[in-house]
Amino acid sequence: MEETQTDAPTDAPAAAPKEAATPVVTDAAGKPRKPHLYLVDGSAYIFRAYHRLPPLTNPHGTPVGAVYGYTTMLWKLAQDLDDAEGPTHLAVILDKASQSFRHDLYPDYKANRPPPPEDLVPQFPLIRDATRAFSLPCIEEEMLEADDLIASYARAATRKGWDVTIVSSDKDLMQLVGRCEEPDDGVEGGCIDMLDTMKNARIDIPEVEEKFGVRPEQLGDVLALMGDAVDNVPGVRGIGPKTASKLINEYGTLEAVLAAAPGMKKSKMQENLIEHADMARLSRELVQLKEDCDLPMPLEEFELDGIPPEPLAEFLSSHGFTSLLKRLGAGAGSPSRPTDLNPAKVVNGSAGAQGTPGAQRQPLPEWPAVDLDAYECVQTVERLDAWIARAHAAHAVAIDTETSSLDAMRAELAGVSLALGPNDACYIPLGHGSDDMFDEKPAQVPMDVAIAKLKPLLEDDAVLKVGQNIKYDINVLARHGIAMAPVEDTMILSFDLDAGRGGGGIGNAHGMDSLAETHLGHTTLTFKDICGTGKKQILFSAVPLDKATRYAAEDADVTWRLWKVLRQRVTDEGAARIYEHVDRPLIPVVAGMEREGIKVDRDRLASLSAEFGGQCDTLEKEIHELAGEPFTVGSPKQLGDILFEKMGYKGGKKGKSGQYSTDQSVLEGLAAQGADLAARVLDWRQLSKLRSTYTEALQQAINPRTGRVHTSYSLVGAQTGRLSSTDPNLQNIPIRSESGRRIREAFVAEDGHVLLSADYSQIELRLAAHMADVPPLKEAFANGEDIHARTAREMYGEVTRDTRAQAKTINFAILYGISRWGLAGRLGVEADEAQAVIDRYFERFPGIQRYIVTTLEKVRETGYSETLFGRKTHFRNINSKNQAERQGSERAAINAPIQGTSADIIKRAMVRMLPALADAGLGPNKDGGGVRMLLQVHDELVFELPEGDVAAASPIIERVMAEAALPSVALDVPLGIDIGSGKSWGEAH
DNA sequence: TTATTCACG
DNA sequence: GACGTACGTGAATAAG
Structure with missing residues (x-):
């Protein structure tokens, strides 16, 4: 679709005849052309590019994923110069990070907006670099938002009779679409439209009408009524896009709606309209674009007259954009899109096409209630084919497997359910019917046939598979030869948003039953309802198909709905960084470790x-x-x-x-x-x-x-972001006592192999030294000193057995949120003496006290703590009136950022580990060679590998672990790694 | 089902 | 003046 080749013999994407600027623009054939101004909404673009593109880094380690997306977009636009609809003039408009006049109107304007993700921040200046590399003008003004500059330039251009295309998908800017101007001197007027380069879609009057149900000139009134959560435009409570457009269509204008409100039928909405009329008027002012800004640069200077290749080439090569560089050298050809786009976003953009109207922004009120009778039981190959085809077209499918056991490594597959939208779900029974040969088995697609049919769908890169705890389904399906990818997980979405909030329901806070209750207001069928409990519990494969379909398809349906709700929140609430870059990529990695076993x-x-x-x-x-x-x-x-x-x-x-x-x-x-x-x-x-x-x-x-022994890791088990391990728990195998240690001798490697253990040394203390900024501790770590001895020296001036032991106790106590009584108990002294020790510690390391105070202030105010990588943990009781409860929360809140950051770091190492080893030729292979990652024990990773590979693998494992915080976070302390290997886990330590 | 205890980081 | 005393987990056991 991007194969439109220019016939211009150029060595740059678009080089118009390089002549002195003339008032008349000509096309490739030299014919005069009506000027067409493209105004690129640069700031909005990079946010979208950041979330859609993979986290690339350039050769210097700077993240450049969004910059790459931006560069390819400019390339494409410049390429369209010779197109009849293409630009003759082009400028990039950026938001300047500062206040605007809207803050004077409404101090809370944009107050809800989360800070930009940390690996996007360094990309902002690069956007300007990229624009300069294309020799394009870049406009930004203090006190003005990009939208206002764009509106002002657009109006100025149409008054001159130019056409204007705004490159953006911002809904506020859609107010301008279709605006035409009849200029004074009788020349043909210019019109405004929009271009969404990510969807490659023009936005004109019909598109706006379709999206909002009103004409563009009425859009301001609709936006004022509905408000905007991201910009914190208040709007009228309870009124979303649908109601807003209905009201404007009925009454014509916002003022008319407000005037008519007292006479409307009594309802919550009517009350809200009256009560929030002032908010609506204020919102109207906030969404009004300022169209008369002073133009910092005259329009004529935006003329595209060729793009000098040298600065562009330099830019491309410095960021390692080699494929674009090659095209530049080759002279023509359009830049290609990166191949590994996140399919989730593609789906979000096209969800309306699957018969789920309006399922994007505020899906909840639009959805029909869960209808258990709406589901299909798929019993023929034809119907299975039909569902698979629709899933391919939808690009996203919620999936759930029903089995005989909670242990994925032992479970027998009973069936698979799929959902493509609300109430649009099915159950495919595969293993139903008892083993009794006299019982009649229900009609089912044979297991091997169904697996062969499902495999291409479940392995298709362009189809996102959504599950609730999808690691389980990955492992069940892996035993049938299916490597399911890419995936998303509603349980982990919930965890990354709401860890510590308790979810609202009883029991498993991130379990489906509780999520359905809180987010969908729906009570699901429970497994107990279907299979019974205790002695009378039956296998799922013994459940009659009608009942099984209702339960299984409901799970997929609910998962699909939860995904829509939670995925949007993750973007809106700033959890995307931890979800996309840490927890989501970890799913297949941990699934693989569970399958390896030990x-x-x-x-x-x-x-x-x-x-x-x-x-x-x-x-x-x-x-x-x-x-x-x-x-x-x-x-x-x-x-x-x-x-x-x-x-x-x-x-x-x-x-x-x-x-x-x-x-x-x-x-x-x-x-x-x-x-x-x-x-x-x-x-x-x-x-x-x-x-x-x-x-x-x-x-x-x-x-x-x-x-082998296969544990199951929970990715949502610990509030702080740590993993937990169950069935069996392999994270608490004894080591501290002599007889306990002998149990570790029973964990062994296969013949010819060894176990290798690599652990972070003192990682939590190192992180405390960094996060609290404690120079002496940082220095001690940098020099490889004994940290407890250094602490003893700082506190007591001399290092003896006693002072070192006491220092060690205090160092750990600090990590856990100390109390004088707690420390007194540990040190075997009176509370006032313990208090003196604490005072001394704070005196020597004032950064620690500062850290505790600022951390608690933040948690009291916001209700959550954050790790260096942006993982949030909520503390419900931080302001509790109950002292014990409150103090408990305070201790946990002091500890959570440290323990959580440590968890983030080892997770990042795990995600990178196997690719790094594979790059070095040490990837697992069929005959048992290569390095396999088996276990994680909070600060330790355990591998199994051929004895002869230890020397080659160790430095790679060490490097990946030591550098796991980069490039997102540069720590002031080195991360030390201890590595050992041997025939058993005991020996490896 | 709940409390107690103890294994790990 | 009482509260209950270090953060985060999971499993086994006794007993209600």
Whole structure:
């Protein structure tokens, strides 16, 4: 579609005859042409380009994705010079980052607008560079927004009889579309239209009418009524685009609507119209474009008279835009679009074509209620083909798999549901019917046929697959040979928006049932409703098809709706940076790690189990003897009674349940007083824990099919952004105690392979030193010093065993939000002495105190904390009247930015790791060679690789981890990485 | 189902 | 004057 070649023999995209400027513009054939001014809305463009284009970086590491998009757009426009509709004059208009007269009208104007993403900021000046490289004029004025300059230039040009095209898709500017001017001297008047270069669509009167239902000259009134959340134009509450255009169509103008309001039928809307009439009038002023600005540069200077190739070539090469550079050298040809556009955006632009009118901006009120009877059960190949064809056309499909198990590595596929829009969903049963050969199986498309049909759709780069926890579906489908991509996940969208907010519902805050309730006001069927619970629970494949269709298709339908709602919010609320650049790309990476699994030595676990079990038995007998009676050692209640009632030890503390506490610190206290029984119980507890939680459970966890243990990571498990691990939890395998450490020896590599462990050393303290700006700590890290020793030196002037240990305790206490009592407990001193230690720490490191104060101020005000990469964590109780609750939130809020930034960094490393290894020829291959990433334990990554590849892989792993914050964040401290390898995980440490 | 305890970072 | 004492997790167990 962009193959329109110019026939101009040029070495630049568009080189008009390079002659002295003449008042008459000529076309390629030398015929006079009516001037046509193109006004490019540069600022708006780069925001859109940023969100649509991949995060490219130039050779200097500067992000340039948006600049690249901008450059190709200018190239394309300049190319159109010889087109009858193309530009004869062109200028780029930019917003100057400052106040405008609208802020005087309404101080909150644009107050809601989130700051631009951090990797977009460095691209703003580059936009000017790019414009200059094309030798095009670039206009920006203090106190004026780009829209006003564009309006003023457009009017000035049409008065001269020029045609004008505004290159933008801004709805405010659409007010100008179709404006024509009859100039005084009788020359033919000029008209205004718009061009959306991303959709390659002209916007004229019919397009505006279609979008807003009113003529462009009425649009200002509609915009005033509906308001604008992004610019914070208030509008009238409860009135969206549909209602606004209906009202304007009915009454003609905003003033007429407001005047008629008292006589309208009583309704919430009518009340709002009366109550917010002033807001509507103010909004009208805010959306009014200023058309009489002074023009900083006369129109004539915008004439396109050839683009000198040298500065352009220099610009292109300095940013590594080699394909454009090649075209420039080759003389002609249009710049191509980058191939890997985010399909989500393509879909957003064309959603209206699928019979979901108005499903873009404010979808909620437009959608019909969920209708369980609207869904189709797909039982023939013909119907399956039809759904697949429609999904291809829609470019986005919500998908959900129904299976026999929550464990993706063991689950049997029962069916797949798809949704293309509200109530536009189906269920494709594939494994229904019991195994009883006398039962009649329902008609179904055979599994292998359906898989073969679905595979091209689910692997198509141009079709986005949307799921709720789609990592699960990826892994189920991977076992049927389908590598589903690209994907989006409504659960993760919700997490990146609302972590810590609790979602509103009970239970899993980001689970579908609670999301449907909060965002759609809809109560979904639950799995329990369909399959029952407990002993009577049945497999999904045994559910009758009509019931199964209602449940499964509803899930896909709801997922589709949630996606529309949440995806818009992610863009609007500034969560796109963390979602697009960290969490979304992590999905397939973590899915892959889960499928890899890790080998454990069953025999070794079994013998450890036996050993621990034997020791427990011996201890138990001794304990009963010491107690003078048999009792359940594992019962804290019975143990408490024995110790504090029967044996009369002092120091029993009762909790709120009226029970004595018998936790580790209590038993250690008793043991120190010589209570043998307490000491034995401590040993018993340790061994019993190791046996039941690890040596026994891990044997059960070995997958019979793969012979390995596959954990499941939750990407939304921890409020701070950390992963969590379940079934089994491989993030809490023992290491601190000697007998615990032996369990790690059972995690092993395949023959000829080794396990390699790479972990960030002291990453949270390093981040604290950076974020709180603590020069001595930064210096210590830069020099590779022992950080706790340095802290001791700073605080006490000398480093001894004692002062270092105390410094270490304080360093950690700081990360967790300290209290004098907490520290006193840890240090074994009185609270006032602990307070003195804290004071001393703050005195030596005032940055830390500053960090705590400013972090809490921000959280109290906004309700959330943020990591260096923009991940938000909300704290509902930060202003609670309940002191305990509030202080708990404060401690968590101090910790969250640090723990969360650390989580962001290792996630970024994980996303980059396998591509970096593959680039070095160390990618996984079919015969078990190459490096496989198996586990993540918060600050550690575990790999399995051929013994001979350790030397080649280690420096790459180290570099990717050490540089994971770049280019988005440049830390003041180096990130240290410790690497080790061996036949087992224990050995690798 | 809830509380307690303890494994990890 | 009482509150409850370090952040973030998941699993097993006893007992209601």
